[in-house]
Amino acid sequence: MSYRSFSLVPGLYDDMFSDRFKQIDNMFSRLTGEKPISDIPSYDLIQKNENNYQLIIDTAGYKEENLDILVHNNKLTITGKYKENTDNKENYKWLHKGIKKNNFSLSFNLDNRIKVKQAKIILGLLTLDFEYEIPEQEKPRKVEIINEKK
Secondary structure, three states: OEEEEOOOOOOOOOHHHHHHHHHHHHHHHHHHOOOOHHHOOOEEEEEOOOOEEEEEEEOOOOOHHHEEEEEEOOEEEEEEOOOOOOOOOOOOOOOOOOOOOOOEEEEEEOOOOEEEEEEEEEOOEEEEEEEEOOOHHHOOOOOOOOOOOO
16 A cells, blocks of 8 residues: 655656656565555646645546545545456457556545545546635634724
8 A cells, every 4th residue: 555645745756766766666576575656556736726636646447436535534545446357258369468457555644624525537537626625713814903093
């Protein structure tokens, strides 16, 4: 299971560093027998405006019934369980099988003010919309100055 902190601070990404990380991750996974972190689906985190965010996860090949989304104790967990299509009885010979369709579990720690508004899947992308709710008592409020003339 892979845990991620749901941060509202944008990250810096370097493709060269990312590729090296994947290579090291795969090497340690072979040595330890653990599943590589890089096997989890890729995702984007977008800030739409001051209070609204969107998480988009690459779930190509998964249907709604293969995905579970659970929020419990400020932890968001997205689980995918891939089931091979057994309806087609033809015996295929794979020439190349590069699209990963593994079972996965992706978890994010959420601030208690972040609420999941909706989830939808379109064209193989699972999209979750979030709202960062700030209670009225914590919002800045302007104090008016009264000019009393004597």
